[in-house]
Amino acid sequence: MTMSQRRTRPTHRGRRFDLRATAVFFGLLATALIAVGFAVRALAPVVQRRPVWVVVLLCVVVATLLAHGRRRRRLSAARIARRAGEALEQATTTALDALDAPAPAPAPVPVPARTYDDVPAPEETYDYDVLDPDEFEAAIADLCVRDGCARVEVVGGAGDLGADVTALTPDGRRLVVQCKRYGDDNKVGSQDLQRFGGTCFTVHEADVALVVTTSDFTAPAVEYAEQCGIVCVNRDALLAWSGGRTPKPWAAGAYEA
CATH class of the missing domain: 1.10.8 (Helicase, Ruva Protein; domain 3)
Structure with missing residues (x-):
C-alpha cells in the first residue's frame, strides 16, 4: 500500500x-x-x-x-x-x-485732535483777510497761546451764547473772546456788543471780555463797550497785537477802539 x-x-x-x-x-x-x-x-x-x-x-x-x-x-x-x-x-x-513681494503697508496711526495746552506758540503772522470765520477763531486762540494763556479752547458754534474762545490769562483771570470776521465795509455795531454784553459776564463768568474784529466798531458800540467794561480790538489793534507791538489786550487799558 x-x-x-x-x-x-x-x-x-x-x-x-x-x-x-x-x-x-x-x-x-x-x-x-x-x-x-x-x-x-x-x-x-x-x-x-x-x-x-x-x-x-x-x-x-x-x-x-x-x-x-x-x-x-x-x-x-x-x-x-x-x-x-x-x-x-x-x-x-x-x-x-x-x-x-512688497512688504505690507504699516497700519495708519490715528492723529489725536488738536488741543491748545500742549502745542508750541505760533510764530507766523496770519493774513486775516483770507481766513473764514472758523479759521479766524483758531487764529485768535493761537495768539492767546502765544502770549501765555492756559486752557485755551475754541467753543464757537451754534449755541455758544457769544463766546468763541475761552482761556485763562497768565495771571489767572478768565478770558472770554468773541470773534467777528467782518469786511472793511461792515462794522461791529452796538447790537452785537449788547448781545455779547448780556452773556459774557453773567453766563460765561468772564473776568476779561474781548471782542476782536477784522473790521472796526461803530461809535455807539464803542460807547456801550466802555460802559460795560468790554475790550474792543479793531483791525489795526489786531495787527499790532499779532505783530507783538502792543501790550496784550487783557492788560488794563491796553486798547481803545
Whole structure:
C-alpha cells in the first residue's frame, strides 16, 4: 500500500537585500534633510512674514513619508532624486516670490485732535483777510497761546451764547473772546456788543471780555463797550497785537477802539 505524498505550498523567496540601493536612499534622504535645514535657517525671516513656508515644509515631509511608505515597490534612485529636486525647486520658487513681494503697508496711526495746552506758540503772522470765520477763531486762540494763556479752547458754534474762545490769562483771570470776521465795509455795531454784553459776564463768568474784529466798531458800540467794561480790538489793534507791538489786550487799558 502506497501512501500519497502531501503537496506542500511553495515558499516564496524573500526580497533580495540591495545594499547599494539602500545606501543611496539614505544618502539622498540625509542630503535632503540637510538642505532643508539650511534653507529654513537662511529663510527664517521670510517664514515669519510668509506662513506659506510652513505649508511648503509640510508638503516636503508628507512627500517623504509617502515615499517611505511605498517600500513594497522597487525604489529607483533616479525617481527619488527627481522628486527631491522638484520639491527643492518648488521651495526655491516660493522663497523667491516671498522675497519679491512688497512688504505690507504699516497700519495708519490715528492723529489725536488738536488741543491748545500742549502745542508750541505760533510764530507766523496770519493774513486775516483770507481766513473764514472758523479759521479766524483758531487764529485768535493761537495768539492767546502765544502770549501765555492756559486752557485755551475754541467753543464757537451754534449755541455758544457769544463766546468763541475761552482761556485763562497768565495771571489767572478768565478770558472770554468773541470773534467777528467782518469786511472793511461792515462794522461791529452796538447790537452785537449788547448781545455779547448780556452773556459774557453773567453766563460765561468772564473776568476779561474781548471782542476782536477784522473790521472796526461803530461809535455807539464803542460807547456801550466802555460802559460795560468790554475790550474792543479793531483791525489795526489786531495787527499790532499779532505783530507783538502792543501790550496784550487783557492788560488794563491796553486798547481803545
